[in-house]
Amino acid sequence: MTEQINELERCWYLSPPWRGEIPPVEVNLWERVYFTPLRTFGYCSGFQWSKGEWVYLIDLKDEIVQTIKQEIIGTGRMEANTVRKPAYVVGDRVMLVNDAPGTKQRLVLGLQVVDKTWFYLVEWRSPMLIKSTSTFNRFSLVREEDLVRVMV
Structure with a gap:
């Protein structure tokens, strides 16, 4: 798990030719987060760079919602998972x-x-x-x- 996060961290400062630096993400993959609009907990199952900011994909049991950093609060607690490491990371x-x-x-x-x-x-x-x-x-x-x- 730590290897996966460290591997992902290496790419946060890439600069696509049409943008400036990409800032670091607010939460990690598999981190338990509090989703403020629905006042519930879920976990981060992905993220993507869109329109100059990170969009987070939060798994809320029955659905996956897209949100921005202002709507989530990271807990620092990682959820257990059995998914293998991603083959590619942001910036590859x-x-x-x-x-x-x-x-x-x-x-x-x-x-x-x-x-x-x-x-x-x-x-x-x-x-x-x-x-x-x-x-x-x-x-x-x-x-x-x-x-x-x-x-x-």
Whole structure:
């Protein structure tokens, strides 16, 4: 467990070319948190970098909610889990397996565990493209099998 957290901590200060530094997360994976809007406890099952801030995925028994740091209070207590370490961490450079030749590298911008399986948030459409009037999402949650690590 500690190895997993230490491995994740190494990537907090990466700077994607279109943003500044990414600040550290407020809570750790599997940390028990108090979710203030519903006045209940849950645990952090993932997080992702979105619109200049961390969005936390909190497992509340029956559902997983997305929230920001102002709505959670970390307890410092880690929940037991049997999920293996994630293959990628925030900031890892990857490519999608099924992309056409010449496709650019992507950064892992978030991770989430669902039913004991890791999913990784990658940006598949550049923020540098001309803005569209459609509400087209630039991000995608993908499985480990859909990614290939890029060595730099």
